[in-house]
Structure formats: C-alpha cells, structure tokens
Amino acid sequence: MQIPYEVSARPDTGLYNAKLGIWLFLASEVMLFGGLFSSYIFLRIGADPGYWPHGLLNVPVGTFNTAVLIGSSVTVVLAWASLKMRRWNAYWGWMLATIICGTVFLAVKLTYEWPQKFEHFGVFIKQDAFPKYEPYLGNKHLEEEKREPRLEITGHIHQMDITRDGKLESILPKEKEEAVSPSEADGVLSEEGVKLVDYQVQLDAINADPSDKDNDRPHFRQRAVTEKIAKIDAADIASASAFFPRHSSYFSCYFLITGLHGLHVFAGVLVFTYFLLFGKKLYLRNPEHMANRVEIAGLFWHFVDLVWIFVFPIFYLL
Amino acid sequence: MSITADTHTHETPGHGHEHHEEHHELGFWQKYVFSTDHKVIGIQYGITGLVFLFFGFLLMLVMRWQLANPGVPVPFVGPFFQTALKMFGSTIFASDANGNPGVLTPDGYNTFGAMHGTIMVFFGIVPIAFAAFGNFVVPLQIGAPDMTFPRINMASYWSFFISCVIMVASFFVPGGAAKSGWTSYPPLSGIADLSHSVFLNGQTLWVLGMVFNITASLLGSVNFLATIIQLRAPGMTWMRLPFFVWAQFITAFLLLLAFPVLEAAGFMQFTDRVFGTNFFMPTGLVVKQQLVQHWSGGGSPILWQHLFWFLAHPEVYVLILPGIGMVAEVVANNTRKPLYGYKAMVMAILVLAFLSFIVWAHHMYMTGMGAKVAAFFQTTTIIISVPSVILLTALMLSLWGASIRFTTPMLFATAFMPMFGIGGLTGIPLAFNAVDLYLHDTYYVIAHFHYVVAPGTIFAIFAGLYYWFPKATGRMMNGFLGHLHFWGSLIFINGVFFPMFLQGMHGVHRRWYDGGKTYEQLAGPLIHWNGFMSTAAFLLGAVQLIFIFNFVWSIFKGQKVGRNPWDATTLEWQAPSPPPHGNFDRPIAVYRGPYEYSVPGAPTDFTPQSQPTAATQAAAPTPEEPPHH
Numbered sequence: 001m002q003i004p005y006e007v008s009a010r011p012d013t014g015l016y017n018a019k020l021g022i023w024l025f026l027a028s029e030v031m032l033f034g035g036l037f038s039s040y041i042f043l044r045i046g047a048d049p050g051y052w053p054h055g056l057l058n059v060p061v062g063t064f065n066t067a068v069l070i071g072s073s074v075t076v077v078l079a080w081a082s083l084k085m086r087r088w089n090a091y092w093g094w095m096l097a098t099i100i101c102g103t104v105f106l107a108v109k110l111t112y113e114w115p116q117k118f119e120h121f122g123v124f125i126k127q128d129a130f131p132k133y134e135p136y137l138g139n140k141h142l143e144e145e146k147r148e149p150r151l152e153i154t155g156h157i158h159q160m161d162i163t164r165d166g167k168l169e170s171i172l173p174k175e176k177e178e179a180v181s182p183s184e185a186d187g188v189l190s191e192e193g194v195k196l197v198d199y200q201v202q203l204d205a206i207n208a209d210p211s212d213k214d215n216d217r218p219h220f221r222q223r224a225v226t227e228k229i230a231k232i233d234a235a236d237i238a239s240a241s242a243f244f245p246r247h248s249s250y251f252s253c254y255f256l257i258t259g260l261h262g263l264h265v266f267a268g269v270l271v272f273t274y275f276l277l278f279g280k281k282l283y284l285r286n287p288e289h290m291a292n293r294v295e296i297a298g299l300f301w302h303f304v305d306l307v308w309i310f311v312f313p314i315f316y317l318l
Numbered sequence: 319m320s321i322t323a324d325t326h327t328h329e330t331p332g333h334g335h336e337h338h339e340e341h342h343e344l345g346f347w348q349k350y351v352f353s354t355d356h357k358v359i360g361i362q363y364g365i366t367g368l369v370f371l372f373f374g375f376l377l378m379l380v381m382r383w384q385l386a387n388p389g390v391p392v393p394f395v396g397p398f399f400q401t402a403l404k405m406f407g408s409t410i411f412a413s414d415a416n417g418n419p420g421v422l423t424p425d426g427y428n429t430f431g432a433m434h435g436t437i438m439v440f441f442g443i444v445p446i447a448f449a450a451f452g453n454f455v456v457p458l459q460i461g462a463p464d465m466t467f468p469r470i471n472m473a474s475y476w477s478f479f480i481s482c483v484i485m486v487a488s489f490f491v492p493g494g495a496a497k498s499g500w501t502s503y504p505p506l507s508g509i510a511d512l513s514h515s516v517f518l519n520g521q522t523l524w525v526l527g528m529v530f531n532i533t534a535s536l537l538g539s540v541n542f543l544a545t546i547i548q549l550r551a552p553g554m555t556w557m558r559l560p561f562f563v564w565a566q567f568i569t570a571f572l573l574l575l576a577f578p579v580l581e582a583a584g585f586m587q588f589t590d591r592v593f594g595t596n597f598f599m600p601t602g603l604v605v606k607q608q609l610v611q612h613w614s615g616g617g618s619p620i621l622w623q624h625l626f627w628f629l630a631h632p633e634v635y636v637l638i639l640p641g642i643g644m645v646a647e648v649v650a651n652n653t654r655k656p657l658y659g660y661k662a663m664v665m666a667i668l669v670l671a672f673l674s675f676i677v678w679a680h681h682m683y684m685t686g687m688g689a690k691v692a693a694f695f696q697t698t699t700i701i702i703s704v705p706s707v708i709l710l711t712a713l714m715l716s717l718w719g720a721s722i723r724f725t726t727p728m729l730f731a732t733a734f735m736p737m738f739g740i741g742g743l744t745g746i747p748l749a750f751n752a753v754d755l756y757l758h759d760t761y762y763v764i765a766h767f768h769y770v771v772a773p774g775t776i777f778a779i780f781a782g783l784y785y786w787f788p789k790a791t792g793r794m795m796n797g798f799l800g801h802l803h804f805w806g807s808l809i810f811i812n813g814v815f816f817p818m819f820l821q822g823m824h825g826v827h828r829r830w831y832d833g834g835k836t837y838e839q840l841a842g843p844l845i846h847w848n849g850f851m852s853t854a855a856f857l858l859g860a861v862q863l864i865f866i867f868n869f870v871w872s873i874f875k876g877q878k879v880g881r882n883p884w885d886a887t888t889l890e891w892q893a894p895s896p897p898p899h900g901n902f903d904r905p906i907a908v909y910r911g912p913y914e915y916s917v918p919g920a921p922t923d924f925t926p927q928s929q930p931t932a933a934t935q936a937a938a939p940t941p942e943e944p945p946h947h
Binding site: 001002003004005010013015017018020021024025027028029031032033034035036038039042043046047048051244245246248249251252253255256260 | 463464466467468470536539540541543544547548549574575576577578579580581582583585586589593594595596597601616617618621624625628899900
C-alpha cells in the first residue's frame with residue numbers, strides 16, 4: 001500500500017502531505033501560544049498597581065539570543081536550498097550552523113539567564129510597613145512623578161537571621177560566595193522549629209537610591225547589586241521569594257512561556273541533529289524527500305523563532 | 319524499514335515498508351495492537367471509548383442511587399469497593415451511623431461527579447464519535463488507502479491510551495480522583511488534594527491526563543484534515559463529499575484550534591499546583607479561616623474560566639457535529655432519497671464552527687461581566703441557533719414523502735431529531751443573561767445539555783454503530799435485539815432527563831449531594847422525582863446490557879453480509895467487508911454526488927458514487943490511483 005503525495009505535490013492543492021500537516025500543526029501551535037500570551041495580557045491588565053515588575057531581565061543577553069535565533073532561521077533556509085541544489089556538503093555545514101545556534105540559545109538560557117534569576121531575591125513589603133522602608137521604596141518620589149508605587153525590595157541575600165527552637169542564629173554566605181542562595185535559605189526555613197527573624201538584603205541599585213530619577217525607567221544594561229544593605233523584619237514581609245516562578249504572576253508567565261519555547265527549540269535541535277547524522281541514506285535514495293523533510297522542520301523552526309520575536313519585547317522590553 | 323534498490327525511484331521509505339508488508343503477514347502485535355491501519359485504530363478508539371462510556375455511566379448510577387436514597391448504603395457495590403479500595407486510602411465510600419458499609423461520601427460524590435463529566439466528554443463521546451468513526455469511516459468514504467500519516471495516527475491512539483491509564487490510576491492515589499467538577503474551576507482546583515502529595519494526587523493527575531488526551535486529539539485532527547484535503551479519490555470534489563466527511567472535517571478544525579488553548583490552561587494549572595506559580599490563585603485567598611499564601615500580583619480564577627470555555631464551547635460542537643453527520647448518512651440511506659439541502663447543511667456547519675469560537679462566555683454570566691459583554695455573547699449565542707436549526711430542519715425535511723425503512727440505525731437516527739431538538743430549544747432561554755442567572759447551575763442546565771449529548775449524540779453513535787457494524791465485521795447486528803435496545807433506551811432516557819427540567823425550573827441545584835433533602839422547603843414538591851429518575855437510570859443501564867450482548871454476539875454469530883448490505887451509495891460500501899489493509903481491492907474513482915438514491919430511470923434505487931455516468935463512461939478519467947511522481 002502506498003499513501004499518495006508523500007513526496008510530490010497533489011496538483012489541485014499544490015502541497016505534499018507533510019507540508020499541509022506542518023501548517024495545520026503550526027495553526028494549533030499559534031492557538032497554544034496565543035492562549036499563553038492572552039493570559040499574560042489578562043494578568044498584566046488585572047494586576048494591582050506596582051505588582052507588575054519592569055526591567056528585571058537582562059536586555060543585552062536577550063538581544064544576543066534574538067540575533068542567534070534569527071541567524072539560525074537564515075541558516076536553516078540555506079541548508080534547505082543546498083539540498084534543493086543537491087549539495088550535500090553545503091547542507092551539512094548550514095545544518096550544523098543551525099544546530100549550533102539552537103544550542104547556544106539554550107545554553108545561554110539555561111546556564112546564564114535562568115540561574116541568575118534564581119539567585120536574585122525579592123521581598124514584598126506589607127502595606128502598613130511602607131513608611132518604615134520608604135528609604136528603599138521611594139514611593140513619595142514616585143507619587144510626585146505620578147508613577148506606580150514600588151512594593152518590593154530586591155537584591156541578594158546578604159544574611160538571614162533565624163531562631164532555631166528559640167535560639168538566635170545567622171545564616172551567612174558560604175565560603176567564596178558573595179550571597180546566601182535563596183533556595184538554601186528556603187531550605188533552612190522549611191526545617192522544623194526554624195522561624196525567620198529578618199533578611200539582610202544587599203540592594204539593587206533601584207532600591208539603594210529609589211528617589212533617583214534615573215531609576216524611574218528600566219535600563220538597557222543591567223546594573224550590579226550595590227554595597228548598601230537593608231534589614232527587613234519578618235513581621236513586615238508580605239511575601240519573599242527568589243525570582244522563581246512562584247515569585248509573581250510576571251515570573252509565572254516568564255518561566256512558563258520561555259520554558260515552553262525552550263522545549264520547542266530543544267525539539268527542533270533534536271530533529272535537526274537526526275537529519276544531520278542519519279539523513280544521508282534517504283538523501284541518496286530520494287533527495288527530494290530529504291529536502292522536504294528539512295523544509296517542514298524549517299517551517300517549524302521559523303515558527304519557534306517567531307514566538308521568540310513576541311517573547312522578547314513583551315518580557316524584556318515592555 | 320527496508321530500502322528499495324532503485325535509487326531513481328521517487329517512492330518513499332514508507333513505500334518500501336508497506337511493500338514489505340504485502341508479502342509477509344504481520345505479527346499479532348503489529349496487526350491488532352501497534353497497528354498503523356486506520357480501521358484497526360478506529361476500532362481501538364471505539365472499544366476504549368465504549369468501555370469508558372459505560373464506566374462513566376456506572377459512576378452516575380451510584381450517584382443517582384445516592385440522590386434517590388440519601389445516606390443509604392449503595393447495595394453490593396458500596397460495601398465491595400469500600401473494602402477493596404481501603405488499602406488505597408480511598409474516601410469514596412464510608413459506613414453510615416449504624417456501621418453499615420457502602421455509603422457514598424460527599425467527597426466520593428464530588429469525585430464521581432467530576433469524573434463522570436470528564437470521562438463522558440473526553441474519554442467517551444469524543445473518542446467514539448470523532449476518533450473511532452472518523453478513523454474508520456472517513457478514509458473509506460473519500461476513497462483513500464489510509465490516513466495521510468499512519469504512524470502519527472498510531473501515536474494519537476497511544477497518547478490517548480496513556481491519558482486513559484492516568485485517569486483510571488487517579489482513583490487509586492491518596493485522596494482519590496479529581497473532585498473539582500469536570501470544569502476544574504480554581505481556586506478549588508488549585509488547592510484540592512495538595513495535602514497528600516504535590517504530584518501524585520487526583521487533580522494533578524487530572525491535568526496531566528488531559529494534556530495527553532489533548533495531544534492525542536491534536537495529532538488526530540491534523541491527520542483528519544490532511545487526509546480529507548489530500549487523499550480524496552479522483553473525482554471526489556468537495557461538494558461530492560458525504561455529509562459525514564464534512565462534519566468530521568469541521569470537527570477536526572474545531573479540535574485543532576480550540577484544544578490547544580485548554581492545553582495552555584492545563585500547563586498553567588499544572589505549574590500552579592506543582593511549582594507554585596500563580597496564574598489562577600487570587601491574592602489573599604482564605605481557606606478554612608487561613609490565608610493560604612500571599613500571591614503577589616494575584617492570579618485570576620476567571621482567567622481559567624475564559625480559557626476553559628474557549629475550548630469547551632467549541633467542544634459542544636465537537637460532540638454534536640459527528641453525530642449529525644452519522645444521522646445524515648443513515649437518514650439518506652433509509653429514506654432512499656437525497657439529503658434535503660445538502661449544500662445548505664454544509665454552509666450551516668461552516669457558520670456554526672466559526673460562531674462557536676465567539677460564544678464561550680455565555681457559560682460565565684453568573685461569574686459576573688459587564689452588561690455590554692453579556693449582550694455581545696447573548697447575541698452571538700442566539701445567532702448560533704440559526705445554523706443549528708437549518709441542520710435539524712434539513713434532516714426532518716429529508717423524511718418528507720419518503721418510504722422510510724425503519725432499520726435499527728434509522729430508529730436511532732429518527733429519534734435523534736426530536737431529542738436533539740429538545741436539547742437545542744431548551745438552550746435558547748439559557749442564552750439570555752437574565753434567564754440564565756436564575757437557571758444557572760440548576761438541573762435545568764443538566765437536562766438541557768444531556769438532551770443534546772445523551773439522547774442526541776449517543777443515539778447518533780448507536781445509529782452509526784448499527785449502520786457501520788457490517789462494514790467493520792462483515793456481519794449484521796441482530797435486528798430484534800436492536801429494536802428492543804432502541805425502545806428501552808428511548809423511554810428510559812426520557813425518564814431520566816425530562817423530570818430534570820421540572821426540578822431545575824423549580825431551582826434544584828445541580829451539586830446537591832442529597833438530592834435536595836436539606837433544602838426541602840424549596841425542593842420539596844419535586845423531590846419525589848429523584849426516585850423516578852434513578853429507577854429510569856437503572857433500567858436504562860439494564861437495556862444497555864442487551865446492546866452489549868448483541869454487539870459481542872454479532873461479532874461471532876451475526877448474519878454474514880456482503881459489501882453493501884444497506885444498498886448505500888457512498889464509497890465505503892464498495893470495499894469488501896471488512897476492508898483489507900489498503901481498503902479497496904479495485905481502483906476507485908468518483909463520478910457523482912453522495913446521495914443518488916431513487917434516481918429516475920436508474921436500474922436500482924441507489925447509484926453508487928463510483929458508478930460512471932453515461933457521459934463519462936466513454937471518456938472517463940481512468941479510475942486509477944492518483945498520479946504521483
């Protein structure tokens with residue numbers, strides 16, 4: 001039994017089967033990411049003033065990743081064109097370049113961007129304690145500027161004070177480390193008999209000098225954590241968390257959407273690697289079929305690229 | 319995968335593989351279990367779906383016992399499962415005050431309610447009406463050798479199978495299966511069962527099962543669309559497609575575009591539960607006088623409702639359109655007339671599908687929305703009744719002046735029309751915001767959508783089962799038992815659902831655990847119907863045993879039939895019964911429309927689509943396989 005139009009196009013539709021299939025699949029993917037982006041809009045519009053953070057992501061790194069991904073979209077087209085011209089070696093080179101780009105993108109995401117977020121720490125202050133922390137929040141200044149209030153103090157954990165079974169104890173950074181890792185801090189707090197007394201947060205520039213006009217808008221380059229330290233008592237904390245998915249609706253959206261996007265990139269890299277290593281046999285038997293396969297995987301890759309084109313502005317820039 | 323030696327050929331590796339198959343009989347596993355044949359996959363979907371349909375029905379029987387006899391131990395079943403499920407820490411059944419075991423607990427009632435809905439919709443009706451019938455019938459009706467992507471088709475079934483395993487397994491984890499309703503509204507679903515384990519608990523497994531289920535639907539719908547667009551036989555133009563194929567085509571589009579949104583919502587609920595994100599959990603949520611957690615920024619429970627109903631309203635049409643398609647086939651065949659208004663029906667389902675994407679918020683009037691938004695959604699909801707009425711009217715007019723053959727499938731198809739009519743017409747009051755605020759979450763709503771889906775779609779499914787059974791097995795189902803099954807089902811299903819309209823209009827709420835006993839001053843005058851409905855439900859169950867017997871018996875002992883036992887025109891009846899791998903034993907081409915019954919001057923009262931017309935007989939497109947190079 002032979003399924004017709006596996007390689008050549010059906011005359012009246014002008015498509016071979018897999019090409020139609022991938023376009024239909026991409027339509028469903030549009031709805032999948034459409035649902036996620038709509039949720040982002042819904043939550044952002046519904047967020048109370050001050051609850052939607054700005055400028056927490058590293059824009060230069062995001063720009064670099066955007067360029068890498070767009071570059072890989074070009075190389076995958078060149079790989080396909082090489083196959084169409086029956087130039088296997090050129091194909092191999094361009095395909096390898098595509099895979100490298102995809103891998104670089106993932107590496108930046110997983111070894112730099114995400115871990116950096118997991119080390120950063122934020123404390124939402126209770127409403128009635130605002131005056132106490134005004135030097136770090138600068139809400140008077142923001143009110144004058146008619147800007148949304150600042151509710152959170154961010155930075156690195158310089159020190160955490162706890163009581164263990166009633167006895168005071170300080171958690172300090174490990175040797176050779178500059179700050180307490182938030183996940184370790186969470187671990188300590190979940191132990192039995194442990195109660196939080198205060199966090200001593202090494203402040204971000206924005207909290208170190210909150211009335212500085214320069215801090216009203218996010219910056220292109222991320223600024224280093226300052227030397228200034230703020231002590232925040234347990235009683236004044238509404239919620240405290242590293243920049244984990246549970247930190248806020250913003251990071252929930254960020255990690256879910258970039259995570260799902262990352263999975264798509266990973267799937268693309270896997271498929272391309274398969275084509276690179278095991279494509280020769282099919283190429284020798286039926287080069288057109290091989291070219292078709294690269295074409296539909298390429299269409300998927302362009303879509304993944306396109307999703308990033310939306311992710312980058314809405315999370316990094318807006 | 320074997321490789322053909324000829325490097326010049328443009329055949330695919332798949333071809334080499336299939337070529338291989340023709341010479342060597344496949345082993346049992348590849349032929350019946352891990353099969354890529356659309357007919358086997360269709361039957362797998364069908365059997366799995368029927369089993370789940372019955373399972374979902376049994377859950378409801380236990381609930382109906384509790385409604386009619388609140389607090390009375392469920393006979394046999396209750397004590398048995400209370401003992402059997404003890405080691406899993408199940409709280410579904412418990413002993414009553416006197417120590418008699420087997421009372422359905424409130425938790426158990428909620429679990430059964432949630433799982434009844436989930437199973438009936440996502441594991442019963444959709445797998446049968448769409449996946450099973452679509453897989454088996456569509457390629458045959460368009461004259462294709464198989465689906466476009468046979469291996470993806472197999473992946474679809476096995477993804478579905480994994481989702482089934484997860485759903486069944488969720489009954490056996492601590493705390494039991496999901497209990498937040500089939501709609502899984504947060505914040506209830508966001509905090510349910512988390513005390514047992516973050517991962518192995520009913521609600522998380524529900525979300526996980528749904529993700530696999532949705533993936534299966536997506537793989538299936540891409541396949542259906544590609545098959546119908548690419549693999550139509552020569553001469554099978556769009557307006558020569560049998561109406562059933564059109565219905566499946568539109569249904570596949572609905573699944574393709576609506577389901578991913580629920581998948582996105584599923585991911586969000588999953589991360590909410592497992593990683594503590596806050597998409598759906600509002601700020602300052604208090605449970606049992608305790609502030610659950612400060613959710614900074616604040617998620618929105620209403621977001622879930624929007625995402626859920628954005629799927630779940632098109633889902634209603636996913637449930638009903640394949641049913642209408644099956645009924646149309648059966649009606650045309652048994653009235654021996656062309657379908658009335660075939661083109662109008664096709665246009666109607668296109669409009670229906672489009673509109674179904676912009677009516678979802680009529681499920682959310684009670685949630686609270688601005689008057690303008692409510693006005694928009696009630697307008698679109700009223701407009702969507704127009705194409706529905708066109709469909710039903712066309713089917714009824716098809717009966718006009720026909721000498722109807724009341725075969726078993728035709729009985730079910732005929733009964734479908736008034737039943738679906740009742741379901742549809744009682745929906746119109748619900749479309750209006752003001753009326754809905756009163757009727758929301760009452761038994762009136764239950765009766766309304768069950769009339770659409772139970773005596774509606776399920777009757778259509780029975781019509782389809784009796785109609786295509788001879789194609790799948792080469793044997794007829796017994797007619798006498800079929801009639802018995804039909805009349806019993808028709809009477810008892812109305813006995814179950816009609817009194818619900820009365821109770822609902824009186825304000826009886828759909829989620830009351832004791833059938834309204836606590837609110838006697840409100841439900842009192844109508845509470846006696848509970849016993850009536852429950853008795854009807856049990857009798858309905860008993861009647862289904864006739865069907866199960868008939869089904870199994872006929873597979874082995876039914877009367878043998880040839881290719882075309884119903885004297886039908888569409889292409890599937892040109893293939894042998896059951897069709898072999900690759901479907902048609904002779905090249906097939908199409909020369910005429912799908913319903914050429916009783917054509918004046920024709921030698922028989924049916925003219926198959928594959929029969930050349932006088933004009934084409936001389937210079938016909940050669941009925942060969944479509945050209946491919």
